[in-house]
Amino acid sequence: MPVDHKDAAHDRPLAPWAMAPPRTTGSRTTNEEVRQQNLSTVLRLVHVEGSLSRSHIGTETGLNRSTVTALVTELLELGVVRETQTAPTGRVGRPSLGVAAEGDVVALSIVAEPDAVTVALVGLDGSIHSRVRHDLASAPSPRKFAQITASLVDGMRADIERHYRLVGAGLVVPGLVDPTGTVLFAPPLGWKREAISARLENALGVRVAAGNNASIGAMAEARFGIGRGTDNLLYLTGSRHGIGGGLIFDGTLLRGTSGFAGELGHTVVVPRGAKCACGRRGCLEAEVNPARILELLGRRKLDEDELDIELGVVRDSAVAAELARQVDVLSVALTNFVNAFAPETVVLSGYLGVLLETSRERLSQAVRVDPVGADNRAIRLERARMRSRLMQIAPAELAFAPLLADPAGLAPTLARPR
Numbered sequence: 001m002p003v004d005h006k007d008a009a010h011d012r013p014l015a016p017w018a019m020a021p022p023r024t025t026g027s028r029t030t031n032e033e034v035r036q037q038n039l040s041t042v043l044r045l046v047h048v049e050g051s052l053s054r055s056h057i058g059t060e061t062g063l064n065r066s067t068v069t070a071l072v073t074e075l076l077e078l079g080v081v082r083e084t085q086t087a088p089t090g091r092v093g094r095p096s097l098g099v100a101a102e103g104d105v106v107a108l109s110i111v112a113e114p115d116a117v118t119v120a121l122v123g124l125d126g127s128i129h130s131r132v133r134h135d136l137a138s139a140p141s142p143r144k145f146a147q148i149t150a151s152l153v154d155g156m157r158a159d160i161e162r163h164y165r166l167v168g169a170g171l172v173v174p175g176l177v178d179p180t181g182t183v184l185f186a187p188p189l190g191w192k193r194e195a196i197s198a199r200l201e202n203a204l205g206v207r208v209a210a211g212n213n214a215s216i217g218a219m220a221e222a223r224f225g226i227g228r229g230t231d232n233l234l235y236l237t238g239s240r241h242g243i244g245g246g247l248i249f250d251g252t253l254l255r256g257t258s259g260f261a262g263e264l265g266h267t268v269v270v271p272r273g274a275k276c277a278c279g280r281r282g283c284l285e286a287e288v289n290p291a292r293i294l295e296l297l298g299r300r301k302l303d304e305d306e307l308d309i310e311l312g313v314v315r316d317s318a319v320a321a322e323l324a325r326q327v328d329v330l331s332v333a334l335t336n337f338v339n340a341f342a343p344e345t346v347v348l349s350g351y352l353g354v355l356l357e358t359s360r361e362r363l364s365q366a367v368r369v370d371p372v373g374a375d376n377r378a379i380r381l382e383r384a385r386m387r388s389r390l391m392q393i394a395p396a397e398l399a400f401a402p403l404l405a406d407p408a409g410l411a412p413t414l415a416r417p418r
């Protein structure tokens, strides 16, 4: 929390992670630590909120005017923020200078999927400078994946060296990833116990932070998307490869033992139901899966926009019946999750977002259930807002995290453009 409070009450809640966690060594916080913390708080704020005037930064953080001015000056010198002309002032004819995160400070965003590797160059201001996708006929081995990624990054290297300051790379994987960057198990890719961060660091020559796709999706949705301003968010994303979940509690991603929390796809919802890849029967991800619907529709690819339209008006009775069955099963699961975790907001992404679009009424009923003792608590049920764009900028957040936590410590180490 910022230390220099002039007013403890804020106009509105900050997005999760807008604030740095309090850091103390021993019992006292030194001035130097306070300054570091405040630099981090201001940088996080403009990173999440976009361009803000200095007075707005003061209101949001509770820091006084001269402190904000000093902090912004230091962040400008570090090259991690820039001045903008566009900060809204509300006063006609008096444009004030705004402060925004520097888009030329960049991270590589890498998404590993069974049918593609995607690399994007993402700015600290959320801009996507470039993006390349390499389609695959089958899931890549870790070695092949590292080779493909390295060649995609090589194609960007001259541009990066000429124009940008690279912080590192963030990788998201459809599977369980431990804090050291080892993929414990990624069934869609067929990877097991694979030290993917270390392998990619060797191939790319930059620091690589890795995470689970649903956890990173939950984090990005809470930071930049539909969940902004919520402290407790449940995120579920579905594809033909399964269902992943991410839980944000009190503004922090719930990791659980070895990062296993949020693996909600293997919640058993239909006893003696369909066989799941995990060996059990009736798991949520085996029962609520686009594969069956796509087969009935005679489609091979899951395209959210096309499915929205096609499932919006279903004429085929077999499709309608399967859709209704899956929505019923998802409703049961949502009711259980809402009772177990008491989120403020439930965000559905991917295929589950399509189901929400087609059956909003039915699924809303599922989360309207009042947990025992709670009087009529409203839980927001939303479709992920950022969709494909989110999965491009979300991995970069992993790479930006150390810079956001300690701008003064890290920014001077970044190479300047040539």
Ligand SMILES: [Zn+2]
Pocket (backbone or CB within 6 Å): 265, 266, 276, 277, 278, 279, 280, 283
């Ligand atoms: Zn399972």
